[in-house]
Amino acid sequence: MTASLPLLYSFRRCPYAMRARLGILFAEQQVELREIVLKNKPPQMLAISPKGTVPVLQLIDGTVVEESREIMEWALAQKDPQGLLEAEVLYQANALIDKNDNEFKHWLDRYKYADRHLEMTQEEYRLQGEEFLQILEELLINKPYLLGDKVTIADIGIMPFIRQFAHVDRDIFYSLPYPNLQHWLQNWLEHPIFLQVMTKFQPWQEDDEVVVFPS
Numbered sequence: 001m002t003a004s005l006p007l008l009y010s011f012r013r014c015p016y017a018m019r020a021r022l023g024i025l026f027a028e029q030q031v032e033l034r035e036i037v038l039k040n041k042p043p044q045m046l047a048i049s050p051k052g053t054v055p056v057l058q059l060i061d062g063t064v065v066e067e068s069r070e071i072m073e074w075a076l077a078q079k080d081p082q083g084l085l086e087a088e089v090l091y092q093a094n095a096l097i098d099k100n101d102n103e104f105k106h107w108l109d110r111y112k113y114a115d116r117h118l119e120m121t122q123e124e125y126r127l128q129g130e131e132f133l134q135i136l137e138e139l140l141i142n143k144p145y146l147l148g149d150k151v152t153i154a155d156i157g158i159m160p161f162i163r164q165f166a167h168v169d170r171d172i173f174y175s176l177p178y179p180n181l182q183h184w185l186q187n188w189l190e191h192p193i194f195l196q197v198m199t200k201f202q203p204w205q206e207d208d209e210v211v212v213f214p215s
């Protein structure tokens, strides 16, 4: 049987899966979506991607794309009406996403789960994470998006992680001296594409009807 749409294993609250879904929506692509539960991953997903992380995308030709950045890039390579992958800023966008994934995420996890990482206090973890927030704040001075007047892959690749950082303690986040970043995040949280990205789906079961995303 030939699959008619690429198949995306996803988890609503995972920031990596959010960036993949953002990429798919900005690229005006459609996928078959299977919502998973991390504690009970479907064997069908593990069979194509034994490393067991979401998101995982299986293309119609069977190719498996199992890194969120590659899923965004695959989607936008199909169609990129808003120019998120525009060459001019791509190097800078990738450097920012690298910093997010390789440095900020480390501090974000510790800030969020400080009770599991007792080497430093939660405030110390937050302050480490804030070094990245300061970089973003500077970039956003007089600009609606991280790299200028237009949305790029950096915005959609990083936004879910800043959301997660903010949601550890919203009162603290919105009291910090990052007005441009707070405004940027707020705009994303209200963005129609982000709202669509956060649509709730029941966890997939084998006999379920196909869920097409976006529908």
Ligand SMILES: N[C@@H](CCC(=O)N[C@@H](CS)C(=O)NCC(=O)O)C(=O)O
Pocket: 011, 013, 014, 015, 016, 017, 038, 052, 053, 054, 055, 066, 067, 068, 069
């Ligand atoms: N480098 C991967 C990381 C994905 C990742 O770590 N996803 C988390 C959920 S947010 C996961 O699936 N963790 C496996 C688990 O908790 O069992 C990517 O960019 O796609």
